[in-house]
Amino acid sequence: MTHSVPARRAAAGPWAEQTIRGGIVSQHLAFRGKATRRLTAIALAGLIPGLLAAQDQALIDEGETMFRRCMSCHMIGDGATNRVGPELNNVMGEQAGQGHEDYDFSDAMIEAGENGLVWTEETLDAYLENPRDYVPGTKMTFAGLRREEDRTAVIAYIASFSPDYDPAATGDGDGSE
Numbered sequence: 001m002t003h004s005v006p007a008r009r010a011a012a013g014p015w016a017e018q019t020i021r022g023g024i025v026s027q028h029l030a031f032r033g034k035a036t037r038r039l040t041a042i043a044l045a046g047l048i049p050g051l052l053a054a055q056d057q058a059l060i061d062e063g064e065t066m067f068r069r070c071m072s073c074h075m076i077g078d079g080a081t082n083r084v085g086p087e088l089n090n091v092m093g094e095q096a097g098q099g100h101e102d103y104d105f106s107d108a109m110i111e112a113g114e115n116g117l118v119w120t121e122e123t124l125d126a127y128l129e130n131p132r133d134y135v136p137g138t139k140m141t142f143a144g145l146r147r148e149e150d151r152t153a154v155i156a157y158i159a160s161f162s163p164d165y166d167p168a169a170t171g172d173g174d175g176s177e
């Protein structure tokens, strides 16, 4: 029995000191308290990324519904082709007005891209709020999405088809090595 005391003390770590005075019972309780808190922290740390992923997925699903407003002109995903507007695969992180199987962009959009417009969460949010305000002369005849939540959701959906998009990097997408 005497043997178990130093073993416990070692396992209890820095808070073992008070337990020498308090005896075995309080040591045991103190240890249990710490251990429980630690286990809770570990459990939460495992749970939070899972919750975030679920939230992301919910937002993407919402964006898929919102994308119906774009589908009269745009396709996205496997087999998407240009229609009235360009297909939107890999558009995030890309320079505006270029690529997409040589889609025939307006001069306004090509120029905006050449002047440095790259599609990110921020720029796409501004464009979708009021396309013709943000890129005067754009041929996207779409009134815009008034609600910020709607824009956030549709952007999350579009970003899910831009697997190489790195929001931290936002390259200029001008094709130069």
Ligand code: HEC
Residues within 6 Å of the ligand: 066, 067, 069, 070, 071, 072, 073, 074, 084, 085, 086, 088, 091, 095, 096, 097, 098, 100, 104, 105, 106, 107, 108, 109, 110, 119, 124, 128, 137, 138, 139, 140, 141, 142, 145, 154, 158
């Ligand atoms: C009425 C047709 C129409 C609708 C609806 C529409 N777009 Fe467009 N979109 C266009 C056209 C046309 C262009 C090309 C603009 C240009 O060249 O000026 C374009 C361009 C874009 C671009 C820029 C692509 C690039 O590579 O630079 C994005 C991004 C985009 N649209 C997203 C959307 C989203 C998201 C929606 C729905 C919320 C939407 N559009 C609704 C017609 C439309």
